[in-house]
Amino acid sequence: MLDVKFIRENLKAVKENVHARSVGNADPDAVLSLNQRRVELIQQVEGLRKERNENAQKMKGQRPQEERAPLIARGKELKEELASLEVELGTVENDLNRELKNIPNMTHPDVPIGGEEDAKELERMGKLPEFDFEPKDHLALGKELDLIDFESAADLSGSRFYFLKNEAALLELALINYAMTVTTRYGYAPHLTPDLARPAILEAIGFNPRGEETQVYNVEGHDLCLIGTAEITLGGMLAGKIVRKEELPIRLGGFSHCFRTEAGTHGRESRGLYRVHQFSKVEMFAFATPEGSEELHTEMLEIEKEIYNGLEVPFRVVETATGDLGAPAYRKFDIEAWMPSRNNYGEVTSTSNCTEYQSRKLNIRYRNDENQTQFVHTLNGTAVAVPRAIIAILENHQNPDGSVTIPKALRPFMGERERIGK
């Protein structure tokens, strides 16, 4: 979330930003009026508390009854006045937080204005495959090579679940190993994270853990959600901590399963591996100083490019436009891999600089050179999201005989096998 003071002092810019990002339910004016009410209440409450404390001080030690009686009576009055004001203050603070959550992060000046179609293509890498035969989509390949079983999974778990079988199972493990190896080389300390987390953490990261349109699963009877990404657990790992400046940047690499309800996407991408309820992912996460975060963002993008270059999959890099940024992101780059079945590029990674938007809520700070505490910047980026990587590999590396060539980078993790099938 943004700092209320920042909103007050930059109201015009905040409103323009809300507009550019087309966030309909964000109301900066409501934030300010609620905050004003909050400050008034704080002043009243603190005045009463001061009086209460003074009153109580007068009763230290032994006092004759006739001296105590009026003080106790006054104390009781103060207690009642305080109680009702504190209730009101609590309500106002809840309302304020709700409004504050709706205000998105500010936006990097280079971000293109607009919606999905206004994303800016930054570069293309790799050569699009030219097939002199009719290429198959990953569903057909997955079936014919006995790699993916959607039908059985649908019976067990519902639509958008899948079994990975045989070489596809090994392919997942190889992709994870490969991504972990690359990120570790760049100093991202490898982590295997919990797949469940408390809703308060999800919320601080910017997810909506509860409510109709929630993207995450809740576990009935427990105060837990299945995580949608390791960003949640890696970011939450330092919640409430103050780190030393010398420790920054902190680079973390994390593997987790990711669970998404995909609420509101019924009918879209309903077949195949593109949009599924559960998948494996290796994620990068970093805590940085404000001065260091942009450079780190570039680094994450470079790592993502290296990984996809290694998979020998053609892709393009796009910068997301304002209207398509999630609330916490200040700036976001996506890699879109070529997917022959779509005859188009499909998003396979995403890296965001969230500046202080998450750390303010998570309360993660560091001491700057003046020894003052300051919020760290947080960044996240996909190293490998397995199912989409599998789509790109199967579809781009298919051969006329129906087999699929395994990219060289993955072979060390697959017993040096070179192809799947025949």
Place this chain on the structure above:
RNA sequence: GGAGAGGUGGCCGAGCGGCUGAAGGCACCGGUUUGCUAAACCGGCGUAGUGGUAAUACCGCUACCGAGGGUUCGAAUCCCUCCCUCUCCGCCA
């Protein structure tokens, strides 16, 4: 899941209704001393909100001793619920 013991500042650790925002130690920062290092000595050293203010300087007030409720004129201290840690038992990959 059952029984017990705990959760206090960056760390260790005292406190167990008003004298405690919190002793003492370590770490850290400044200074004295010193051939250098070490040691010793002196001083400083939590976070946040709010008010005064040009001020992220300084001063005042308020809050914070795992979280949330309660009792009380007054709670780190008493009570309740929850979370977490440790020991033992059970169960289990």
